[in-house]
Amino acid sequence: MLDHIEEEFPAHTSRPPDAPKALQGIRVVDFSHFIAGPFATMILADMGAEVIKIEPPGRGDDLRRYPPVHSGLKLGAPFLWTNRNKWSVALDLKSPEAVEVARQLIATADVVVENFSTGVMERFGLSYEECCKLKPDIIYCSVSAYGREGPFADRLGFDPIAQVESGFVSMNGYADREGVRALSPVMDISTAMMACNAILGALVARERTGLGQAVEVSLFDNAVLMTGYATMQHLFTGANPQRHGNTSPDTCPSGVFQAEDCAFYINCGNDKIFQRLMSQVIDRPDLAAADVYATGSDRIRRRDDLFAILGAAFAQRPWSHWQMRMRAAGVPCGRLRTVGEAIRSPEARDRGIVTRIPHDTVGWVPNVNSPIRYSRTPIADPIAAPAVGQHTEIVLRDLLGYDDTSLARLTEAGAFGTRMAKTIAEDAKT
Structure with a gap:
């Protein structure tokens, strides 16, 4: 230990x-x-x-x-x-x-x-x-x-x-x-x-x-x-939120997809992100411009079709390929990580999230740093x-x-x- x-x-x-x-x-x-x-x-x-x-x-x-x-x-x-x-x-x-x-x-x-x-x-x-x-x-x-x-x-x-x-x-x-x-x-x-x-x-x-x-x-x-905001949504509609697994009831396509070597998550929070995903990432500008996918509501109604198209495309290449393209296109995405992978990730190391601090009895103990960053009062x-x-x-x-x-x-x-x-x-x- x-x-x-x-x-x-x-x-x-x-x-x-x-x-x-x-x-x-x-x-x-x-x-x-x-x-x-x-x-x-x-x-x-x-x-x-x-x-x-x-x-x-x-x-x-x-x-x-x-x-x-x-x-x-x-x-x-x-x-x-x-x-x-x-x-x-x-x-x-x-x-x-x-x-x-x-x-x-x-x-x-x-x-x-x-x-x-x-x-x-x-x-x-x-x-x-x-x-x-x-x-x-x-x-x-x-x-x-x-x-x-x-x-x-x-x-x-x-x-x-x-x-x-x-x-x-x-x-x-x-x-x-x-x-x-x-x-x-x-x-x-x-x-x-x-x-x-x-x-x-x-x-x-x-x-x-x-x-x-x-x-x-x-x-x-x-x-x-x-x-x-599910509470306010319920007060507007009277409906209780339903369970959607890793997909989103409000945006589409948002969910988990499988690359050639690992799983990752995409969050298409608006129409422009969807259009960039289709035209710049999977090279389907025809779908980016299609009327049937023009709005979030349209895409939610056709979620299964969209997920099938994206799933077939993503399975052809490794995560490194898709991550590079999505980052360039401005599509929010992230690999599914374990806790151990997350704290050893390049992002965590760059932010200095986990460090070690001295301890009188055991030498060193790990420390998960505060996310608060002050410029004048560290x-x-x-x-x-x-x-x-x-x-x-x-x-x-x-x-x-x-x-x-x-x-x-x-x-x-x-x-x-x-x-x-x-x-x-x-x-x-x-």
């Missing part, structure tokens, strides 16, 4: 050392776990915010155990993917002493993020109202399944449930079988992006008004948005996801001013759990 990382991926190129960061000086106390919350806070951390991740002692965020787990890292690839550039503080929030530490951290923060089940933060005494008493201008972001109020506030929610209940799954797959979920956690990722946007908007509003606010993003609300250099509670002592000492006596008192009270208690006790002796 990761044996060939030095051969396959370049080391990360550091940002200019004197360049400012977009969110420099912003502190986030992050109580979230799994994907939607942590991915949102990771984006903030990439932008330069100081993100302090609060985790249960010992076991930490449950996502740490999602496979494959690296024995040297003692965490899994999904956790590494969504928790870079953060500090981990291990607190047992069932302990009043640990809750008090959390309250002190919140009092120094700009943003709080949480995605517990509804009512959990209230039981800890860390509701929005309580946090406002600690920091009146706090921005408090809750990522929930179905909202924090109403008859469904108690429901648990995960990405696949949001996919099926929003109608998203009903749209995807083939007409002769049930809908298919997306394997990628698209609802978690998009909810995280929406939460990050909401937090950034609240920070701008606070800059203008001096006031913080509660922010809420629901996984279900976002999942309905992720059905795209994204922060990536630091690998932390071990559980890795920064507990340094955060409490440096940010809150705790001394050995204070740490010993909290240790004795069980605020840090048994593992962290042992570490702090050993440090105090040396």
